[in-house]
Amino acid sequence: MAKMKGAVVVDVERCKGCELCIVNCPQGVLANLKSQVNAKGYPYVYMKNPDDCTGCTNCAVVCPDGVLTVYRIKV
Amino acid sequence: MDVKDIIKPENLVYERTKNLTDKALSYCPGCGHGVVHRLTMEVLEELQITQDTIGVASVGCSVLAYEFMNIDMTQAPHGRATAAATGIKRCWPDKYVFTYQGDGDLAAIGTAETIHSCNRGENFTVIFINNGIYGMTGGQMAPTTLPGMKSSTTPYGREVELMGNPIKMTELVAQLPGTYYVTRQSVHTPANVRKAKKAIRIAFENQKLNKGLSFVEIVSNCNSGWKMTPVDSNIWMEENMFPFYPLGDIKVNGELVTK
Amino acid sequence: MGELKLMKGNEAVAEAAIRAGVDAYFGYPITPQSEVMEYLAAEQPHKRTGMVLLQAESEIAAINMVYGAASTGKKAMTSSSSPGISLKMEGISYLAGAELPCVVVNVVRGGPGLGTIQPSQADYFQATKGGGHGDYHMLVLAPASVQEMSDFVKLGFDLAFKYRNPVMILSDGVIGQMMEKVELFDPIPRCTEFNEEWMLTGKTADREKRVVTSLDLDSAKMEKHNLDLVAKYKKMQENEVRYEEFQVEDAEYLFVAYGCSARICQKTVKIAREMGHKVGLLRPITLYPYPSKRLNELADRLKGILSVELNSGQMIEDVKLAVNGKTKVEHYGRMGGMIHSPEQVLCAFEEFLLK
Numbered sequence: 001m002a003k004m005k006g007a008v009v010v011d012v013e014r015c016k017g018c019e020l021c022i023v024n025c026p027q028g029v030l031a032n033l034k035s036q037v038n039a040k041g042y043p044y045v046y047m048k049n050p051d052d053c054t055g056c057t058n059c060a061v062v063c064p065d066g067v068l069t070v071y072r073i074k075v
Numbered sequence: 076m077d078v079k080d081i082i083k084p085e086n087l088v089y090e091r092t093k094n095l096t097d098k099a100l101s102y103c104p105g106c107g108h109g110v111v112h113r114l115t116m117e118v119l120e121e122l123q124i125t126q127d128t129i130g131v132a133s134v135g136c137s138v139l140a141y142e143f144m145n146i147d148m149t150q151a152p153h154g155r156a157t158a159a160a161t162g163i164k165r166c167w168p169d170k171y172v173f174t175y176q177g178d179g180d181l182a183a184i185g186t187a188e189t190i191h192s193c194n195r196g197e198n199f200t201v202i203f204i205n206n207g208i209y210g211m212t213g214g215q216m217a218p219t220t221l222p223g224m225k226s227s228t229t230p231y232g233r234e235v236e237l238m239g240n241p242i243k244m245t246e247l248v249a250q251l252p253g254t255y256y257v258t259r260q261s262v263h264t265p266a267n268v269r270k271a272k273k274a275i276r277i278a279f280e281n282q283k284l285n286k287g288l289s290f291v292e293i294v295s296n297c298n299s300g301w302k303m304t305p306v307d308s309n310i311w312m313e314e315n316m317f318p319f320y321p322l323g324d325i326k327v328n329g330e331l332v333t334k
Numbered sequence: 335m336g337e338l339k340l341m342k343g344n345e346a347v348a349e350a351a352i353r354a355g356v357d358a359y360f361g362y363p364i365t366p367q368s369e370v371m372e373y374l375a376a377e378q379p380h381k382r383t384g385m386v387l388l389q390a391e392s393e394i395a396a397i398n399m400v401y402g403a404a405s406t407g408k409k410a411m412t413s414s415s416s417p418g419i420s421l422k423m424e425g426i427s428y429l430a431g432a433e434l435p436c437v438v439v440n441v442v443r444g445g446p447g448l449g450t451i452q453p454s455q456a457d458y459f460q461a462t463k464g465g466g467h468g469d470y471h472m473l474v475l476a477p478a479s480v481q482e483m484s485d486f487v488k489l490g491f492d493l494a495f496k497y498r499n500p501v502m503i504l505s506d507g508v509i510g511q512m513m514e515k516v517e518l519f520d521p522i523p524r525c526t527e528f529n530e531e532w533m534l535t536g537k538t539a540d541r542e543k544r545v546v547t548s549l550d551l552d553s554a555k556m557e558k559h560n561l562d563l564v565a566k567y568k569k570m571q572e573n574e575v576r577y578e579e580f581q582v583e584d585a586e587y588l589f590v591a592y593g594c595s596a597r598i599c600q601k602t603v604k605i606a607r608e609m610g611h612k613v614g615l616l617r618p619i620t621l622y623p624y625p626s627k628r629l630n631e632l633a634d635r636l637k638g639i640l641s642v643e644l645n646s647g648q649m650i651e652d653v654k655l656a657v658n659g660k661t662k663v664e665h666y667g668r669m670g671g672m673i674h675s676p677e678q679v680l681c682a683f684e685e686f687l688l689k
Contacts, residue, residue, distance in 0.1 A: 006088075007081035018105030018305040024265055042104065050078050057089040058265035064109025065100055066091035071081045096543075126538045129406065132547075141545045147534040149405035150547035152428050155398035158390070162402025162410065163534075165386045166358050170536060188398070191391035 002074045006055020008047055009069040015044035021059035021068060027052040030059060092117045094125055096145045103210075105305020107295030108136060110262040111204060112143055114272045115175070118279055119146065128171040129163050131156045133185075135177035136210040154185025157192035157201065164199045171282050172199040178219040179209045182244045186218075189244065196253030196287035200278040203244070203290065206297035207316060214300035218242045221319055226300070241319065245292040249326040255287035257326035261294045261317070263309040274324075286329060294320045337518045343483040343510040344369035346518075347413065347439055347503070350487035352379045355524040356437075357408035358386035360399035364418045365451040366507040367441035371413075383524055393418040397425030397438070404434040405546040407533030409491050409525065413439035415507075416457050417448060419465075426500050427466030430563075431548025433532070435494035437487060438472070439503040441510035444671040452671025453507030455593060458648035461504045462622040469560055471567050472502045473574065474621040476592040480514035482619075488519060493574060497566055498532070504621060506644065508594035508673065567623070576619035577628060581607065585614030587687055588632060590653050591642040592618050594673070599642050601676035606683060613683065621649070626656035633660035638687035642679055643667040662687065 008030065015038060022030045022045060031048035038044050045067075047053065055072025094116035102108045119125045125146055132140040134153035141148035151159040156174035164172040181189050181203050189201070208226055209215040215228040219241045223232040233241075249257040256278055260271035271293060278289035294316050298308035324332050341349065348370045351359055359379075361371040371389060379385035386403075390396035396412045403410035414422060419440045429436055440461065444454035459465075461474045473493050475486045483505060490501040528535050537543045550556040578596075581603055582588065589599040596617040606613040616632070618625050633639070638661055641650035647665035654663050666682035668674045674682075 005076055005081055007078045007086075009082060014099060016104035020105055020263075020305055020309070023306050040099075047078070055081075055086075055088055056265075060089040061265045061268045062110065062263070064102065064104075064106055064113075066095060066109070066113055068089070069087070069091070070089035071083065071086040072088045073081055073086045075076060126536045128536055129534050131402065138549060139551075141543075141547060145537065145543050147537045147544045148546070149402065149432075149534060150545070150549060151398060151401065152424055155394065155401070155425070158395040158398035159402030159405070161388070161390075161395075162358065162360065162399035162404075163406055165388060165399070166403045166406060166408045166410075187391055188395050191395065 004054040004072055005075050006053035006070060006072045007050065008053060008059060010045055011067045012044045013038050014065050015042060015067045016065055017042040017044055018064065019045070020062050020064070021045055024058050024062045026056065026058065027054060029053045092120050094120045094145050096143055098142050100143055101139055102136060103299040105296065105298050105308065107206070107262045107293065108204060110268060111202065111293050111295070112140065114262070114268065114275050115173070115202060116144055118272065118276045122276065122279055124171050124279065127169070128173070129167070131160045131163070131172070131174040133174065133176040133180040135180050137175055137177060137204065138211070140175050154180050155188055156180065156185065157197070158188045160199050161192055161197050164197060168198070171279055173202060173279070174199070175202045176204070178205045178207065178217045182242050183218040190248065190251070193248040193288050193290065194251045194253045198282055198285050199288060200282065201288060201290045202275065203292045204295050205292055205320065206295045206300070208297045208300040210297045210300050221315060243320065245290065245325060248290055249331060253287050254290055254326055255329045256281050256289040258324045259292040259294060259320060259322050261312070261322055263296065263312060294322065335517065336520060339516050339518060340513055341480055341516050342369055342513050343480045343505060344441065345373045346480045346484040346516050347487055348373035348377070349518060350484040351411060352377060352382055352385060353519055353521040354488040354491055355383065355409060355522040356385055356411055356491070357524055358403045358410045360388050360390050360396040360410065360412050362390050362393045362396050362414065362418060364415045366443060366510050367413050367415050367439065370439065385524070393421040394425065397422035400436050401425055401429055401434065404429065404436045405534050407528040407530060407535070411437040411439070413441065415441045415443045416445050419457065419460065423466035426472065427468050427470060428548050429500045430470035430472065431468060432546050433498040434500070434546065435491070435498050437490040437494055437501050437503065439505060442504065442506040444669065450671040451507070453594060453644060453673060454669065454671060455506055455595060455644035456669065457504065458621065458643065458645060461502050462652070470563060471622050472500045473497065473570055474502045474504050476504050476619060476621050477509055478593050478596050478617060480509065480512065480516050483509060484516050484518060497570060499566065504593070506593050571623040574620055575623050575625050575627070577625040578617040578619060580615040580617070582614035582616060582632065584612055586612040586637045587683065588636050588639045589613065589615045589642050589679070590618070590629070590639055590649070591615065592621060592649070595642050595644055598674060598676055599679055602679040602683070605676055605680055624652045624656065626652065629653060629656035630658065630660070633657040636661045638662040638664065640683055640687055641665045642674070644673065645669060
């Protein structure tokens with residue numbers, strides 16, 4: 001059976017660290033790197049577990065700020 | 076497989092619509108406004124009607140909607156968005172016209188304009204964000220604030236005996252013969268976002284039918300006003316807002332939905 | 335010569351709107367101007383020219399419908415009377431702030447509050463000094479005949495679009511209700527080109543989005559906008575001052591009056607001249623911009639000025655500002671819907687200026 005592999009690109013400067021993408025990711029891919037902030041002072045999200053991403057787009061769909069771009073391939 | 080092998084133009088499945096400007100949204104982190112802005116702009120793009128659409132921003136948090144939506148827009152006085160939209164649509168029946176209003180604008184100061192535009196069956200789309208509070212001015216009581224809910228002007232909770240009950244504008248306008256499509260949605264989970272987008276799409280497509288006003292309420296969070304984290308505010312919304320403002324279609328194709 | 339007709343002032347406004355190629359009229363009934371919308375409804379302007387006619391749920395809704403239509407470059411107008419105009423003031427401030435053209439007709443009745451339905455000129459301050467919030471001016475035209483009620487609709491839209499600014503036709507219950515002969519101007523077709531860069535027509539791929547707003551949270555930018563508005567008002571003062579003079583050449587005394595009051599004063603000038611008093615009349619046609627310069631020139635040789643208004647003394651402030659102390663300025667006027675007779679004006683002239 002074909003498996004989906006995905007990847008998320010974070011527009012770091014647009015992210016406000018609301019974490020809605022994190023709780024809505026079914027694979028637990030995203031996390032907030034609390035130790036780093038963007039120019040506006042927001043801690044932003046990153047792909048903590050990139051191997052688990054299926055490219056389902058749920059994170060981007062709930063993101064209020066259009067931070068996330070999603071890519072996907074069949075493997 | 077490395078992430079770099081996946082991030083290629085041919086594998087793109089989701090990106091920000093070009094119908095949004097590059098400007099960073101002025102909303103608080105986690106605010107539903109951003110999602111609804113995006114959905115509205117995605118719908119215009121998908122229906123290929125951007126060049127035929129004129130939007131009306133209102134007063135409240137979304138007063139600057141025109142800064143973020145990359146379309147022709149006007150900004151109406153507080154509460155008067157549907158009157159301005161009436162002026163536009165009556166003069167340009169072939170254009171797509173929508174208002175984007177919050178609960179203070181639509182359900183308090185603009186109640187008369189809202190009800191009469193709905194009642195006349197104006198052939199445009201109303202997008203109504205209900206977060207039960209005045210966000211822009213700092214979290215005061217809205218007409219939609221729940222009984223017992225705290226706000227800066229109801230610091231001990233809304234007392235119904237003193238301040239009256241919250242108003243369900245969406246159920247109210249559904250009763251009017253001029254509305255063709257009335258629905259209540261939310262944008263706090265991926266499934267709800269997808270449903271809300273479908274509703275917004277129908278609300279724009281209906282303008283082609285010329286059968287009356289399409290009204291889409293989005294029950295949304297205001298984590299700053301509610302004084303919660305974005306994630307907690309969505310949980311609170313599910314537990315407290317949805318029982319009072321149940322999600323779903325209220326009127327479809329001009330007929331009230333019976334449950 | 336254009337078509338001649340016997341009409342009420344309010345009807346002339348309505349007929350002129352259709353002939354001026356107005357795209358939309360949004361109104362709400364109020365005495366003494368309800369004939370405007372009634373005439374339009376009977377004429378079915380959508381059949382004559384495609385003009386939109388809509389009775390709104392309130393004056394507030396009506397002015398905001400005008401705001402919406404004007405945002406797209408359409409010629410939109412509304413009319414009302416004093417209490418209704420107060421309700422429109424917020425919208426007018428937004429129209430002025432967003433620099434949108436429109437014509438608003440005020441058939442003034444006595445006030446304050448619900449006042450009376452009889453004629454008055456008590457809304458002079460409201461019309462000329464802003465009325466709504468913020469630094470702005472409408473361009474104000476004051477018709478004194480049914481003919482001018484018709485002509486000023488066309489002129490009003492020309493000026494509104496020239497300056498992208500709301501224009502008010504400040505009439506009163508006398509001019510609105512009385513019947514006179516009118517020579518109607520030939521109809522102008524409605525405009526179908528909307529290519530000025532401020533008009534909202536839908537963003538095409540080949541141009542930037544357009545925004546109509548009166549808001550700017552950046553104070554420096556807002557001040558710049560205010561300065562631009564001030565520059566615009568200065569241009570109006572330079573180019574658009576209109577007035578009419580009657581027997582001013584040798585006058586020693588001057589009446590200043592507009593609208594129906596000017597017509598009464600014209601009679602008083604005749605009576606006073608028969609009695610040997612060299613009196614003239616200056617009738618401002620634009621109340622904003624005001625004919626201050628002309629009044630200042632005349633003041634050099636005048637022994638006194640009587641500002642005759644159907645109010646407690648509003649325009650007199652502009653007369654005094656114009657004259658700047660060069661000569662004596664007095665006020666006479668009745669209120670509450672009462673109208674002075676030529677003889678009463680004469681008595682006031684004798685009492686205030688001759689004694």
